[in-house]
Amino acid sequence: MIEFQNVRASYGAREVLQGVSFRIAPGELVALVGTNGAGKSTAMRMVNGLVRPTGGRVMVGGVDAGRAKVSQLARTVGFLFQNPDRQICCSTARDELLFGLRACGADDEEAARRVDDAIERFGFRADADPFLLNRGARQMLALAAVTVLHPAVLVLDEPTTGLDFRECERVMEVVGRLSAAGCTVMMVCHDMEVVADHAPRTIVLHEGLVLADGPTFQVLRDRDVMQRASLVPPQVVAISQQMARDLPQVADGPVGCANTVDQLVDAVACAAASSLGARRCADARTAPGSSVGCADRVFEQGKEGLR
Numbered sequence: 001m002i003e004f005q006n007v008r009a010s011y012g013a014r015e016v017l018q019g020v021s022f023r024i025a026p027g028e029l030v031a032l033v034g035t036n037g038a039g040k041s042t043a044m045r046m047v048n049g050l051v052r053p054t055g056g057r058v059m060v061g062g063v064d065a066g067r068a069k070v071s072q073l074a075r076t077v078g079f080l081f082q083n084p085d086r087q088i089c090c091s092t093a094r095d096e097l098l099f100g101l102r103a104c105g106a107d108d109e110e111a112a113r114r115v116d117d118a119i120e121r122f123g124f125r126a127d128a129d130p131f132l133l134n135r136g137a138r139q140m141l142a143l144a145a146v147t148v149l150h151p152a153v154l155v156l157d158e159p160t161t162g163l164d165f166r167e168c169e170r171v172m173e174v175v176g177r178l179s180a181a182g183c184t185v186m187m188v189c190h191d192m193e194v195v196a197d198h199a200p201r202t203i204v205l206h207e208g209l210v211l212a213d214g215p216t217f218q219v220l221r222d223r224d225v226m227q228r229a230s231l232v233p234p235q236v237v238a239i240s241q242q243m244a245r246d247l248p249q250v251a252d253g254p255v256g257c258a259n260t261v262d263q264l265v266d267a268v269a270c271a272a273a274s275s276l277g278a279r280r281c282a283d284a285r286t287a288p289g290s291s292v293g294c295a296d297r298v299f300e301q302g303k304e305g306l307r
């Protein structure tokens with residue numbers, strides 16, 4: 001659905017993408033990560049034609065995005081800015097949701113149906129003034145305004161920045177549902193916890209080139225890649241890797257390969273079983289001092305059991 005074929009991009013004499021290639025299939029949700037200035041926003045803006053390649057090709061749904069009109073690409077590509085205030089332009093939630101549909105020439109009846117549906121699903125008040133909503137609600141409104149267009153491709157620029165945990169989860173739940181329904185999602189994100197929780201695949205851009213591209217945890221666990229790209233892995237991954245370094249005998253086992261809190265707690269609880277004298281892992285999880293709420297003791301006991 002999105003294909004970068006040896007793509008180059010420059011601002012004046014400065015080349016910021018130096019031959020970038022990747023392919024994102026329909027329905028995939030892919031995170032694009034990298035340090036500031038790596039070229040992520042430039043790559044994103046190429047998908048909807050705001051930046052044109054100076055070399056190679058960007059194909060979106062079979063259309064050459066380097067040659068297509070921005071208005072043509074807008075029918076396929078929904079774009080969510082990092083700051084919803086750069087997107088919101090109407091004085092009521094309802095008008096905001098209608099804005100893009102009208103711009104695309106949607107039939108009045110169909111537009112009204114989609115907007116009513118979005119108002120109900122997202123829980124907006126139709127006459128709410130968007131600029132009086134809090135940051136999270138404005139982000140949801142901007143996202144809803146994109147989703148009513150039923151885009152085949154969704155490009156997200158830092159969709160969770162400035163949101164609290166609950167708002168972040170709501171935004172990502174909507175994005176996940178769109179992806180599950182077949183929408184191709186490319187998400188620029190600086191938060192590796194969000195990437196780990198929601199993006200099955202991650203592409204790392206570094207100095208205008210693809211440094212890594214693969215299943216998210218494979219990328220996040222690659223210390224060389226993470227260090228070169230100045231990225232910090234999610235805490236659970238960092239703890240699991242630290243334990244694997246401290247206890248080489250578990251490096252290739254469940255403790256050294258845990259990617260989620262549940263996986264790590266299970267792995268450590270299993271290890272703790274021997275120090276507690278419990279026969280089964282389940283016993284270890286329920287034994288006194290081994291609950292998730294006493295995680296520090298679980299880790300200590302787990303390490304103890306492994307020594």
Ligand SMILES: Nc1ncnc2c1ncn2[C@@H]1O[C@H](COP(=O)(O)OP(=O)(O)OP(=O)(O)O)[C@@H](O)[C@H]1O
Pocket residue numbers: 011016034035036037038039040041042043
């Ligand atoms: N319109 C522009 N004119 C000139 N230089 C630009 C322009 N936009 C971006 N750049 C430069 O191109 C390089 C890549 O920028 P880009 O915004 O694509 O990176 P990024 O990975 O998205 O960074 P960030 O995470 O900070 O947004 C940076 O050095 C930036 O300063």
